[in-house]
Amino acid sequence: xxxxxxxxxxxxxxxxxxxxxxxxxxxxxxxxxxxxxxxxxxxxxxxxxxxxxxxxxxxxxxxxxxxxxxxxxxxxxxxxxxxxxxxxxxxxxxxxxxxxxxxxxxxxxxxxxxxxxxxxxxxxxxxxxxxxxxxxxxxxxxxxxxxxxxxxxxxxxxxxxxxxxxxxxxxxxxxxxxxxxxxxxxxxxxxxxxxxxxxxxxxxxxxxxxxxxxxxxxxxxxxxxxxxxxxxxxxxxxxxxxxxxxxxxxxxxxxxxxxxxxxxxxxxxxxxxxxxxxxxxxxxxxxxxxxx
Numbered sequence: 001x002x003x004x005x006x007x008x009x010x011x012x013x014x015x016x017x018x019x020x021x022x023x024x025x026x027x028x029x030x031x032x033x034x035x036x037x038x039x040x041x042x043x044x045x046x047x048x049x050x051x052x053x054x055x056x057x058x059x060x061x062x063x064x065x066x067x068x069x070x071x072x073x074x075x076x077x078x079x080x081x082x083x084x085x086x087x088x089x090x091x092x093x094x095x096x097x098x099x100x101x102x103x104x105x106x107x108x109x110x111x112x113x114x115x116x117x118x119x120x121x122x123x124x125x126x127x128x129x130x131x132x133x134x135x136x137x138x139x140x141x142x143x144x145x146x147x148x149x150x151x152x153x154x155x156x157x158x159x160x161x162x163x164x165x166x167x168x169x170x171x172x173x174x175x176x177x178x179x180x181x182x183x184x185x186x187x188x189x190x191x192x193x194x195x196x197x198x199x200x201x202x203x204x205x206x207x208x209x210x211x212x213x214x215x216x217x218x219x220x221x222x223x224x225x226x227x228x229x230x231x232x233x234x235x236x237x238x239x240x241x242x243x244x245x246x247x248x249x250x251x252x253x254x255x256x257x258x259x260x261x262x263x264x265x266x267x268x269x270x271x272x273x274x275x276x277x278x279x280x281x282x283x284x285x286x287x288x289x290x291x292x
Contacts, residue, residue, distance in 0.1 A: 072258035108173020
């Protein structure tokens with residue numbers, strides 16, 4: 001009898017643990033569902049307003065005698081000149097990302113693979129500079145662009161976006177290049193390769209995950225940049241980017257909610273597609289830097 005009792009007690013213990021495990025799993029699923037719903041709610045509301053025939057941001061009015069329409073997207077793209085703003089944003093983003101990628105990769109290669117006296121000092125200065133807000137550099141950057149006579153052009157906007165420190169990218173490249181065995185670089189030098197050949201033909205192609213991280217991160221930052229585009233396009237509306245164009249929708253007395261939501265959809269979609277397409281490289285680059 002004691003054996004049977006012990007067996008039954010053992011079964012009850014296993015069942016109780018299974019029930020507790022299922023309860024915890026169900027609780028986690030509920031929390032994830034609620035968190036996802038809260039996170040997606042603003043985006044769903046934005047889509048409803050963008051396709052709405054009414055100029056309202058009320059959730060109840062969106063479902064009351066409402067019909068779907070693409071008129072808001074047409075108004076944003078044509079009447080509000082979002083086609084021009086979209087092209088400006090693409091130009092600024094692509095050029096800025098290419099320049100920043102080249103500069104930070106070279107700087108990271110030097111910091112990661114070479115030894116020189118001021119290396120620790122430069123590292124310290126870069127780390128300190130990360131704590132300085134961008135707003136502190138606004139006036140000096142504008143004054144420099146005025147001296148160059150490009151404060152109201154796309155070139156000036158690109159220089160303003162490129163001119164940041166981008167220290168985090170230099171550190172990512174530096175840590176990655178440090179993880180590559182020295183023997184690989186030395187064997188290439190013995191074969192007659194120059195330092196530029198080693199970098200462009202060996203080191204840079206191996207840094208694919210970090211390159212993906214830099215491209216995605218900087219693309220999102222430049223695409224959504226607001227401060228410098230706003231300052232530099234005050235006297236030149238033709239160089240406005242999407243973020244500033246979206247801000248210009250808000251009038252003093254009337255707010256076009258449908259056009260604003262449609263413009264927001266146009267602004268978000270390219271970066272969303274970029275991240276979904278290259279998220280694997282972004283995660284690999286970040287995880288590789290963390291491991292190091």
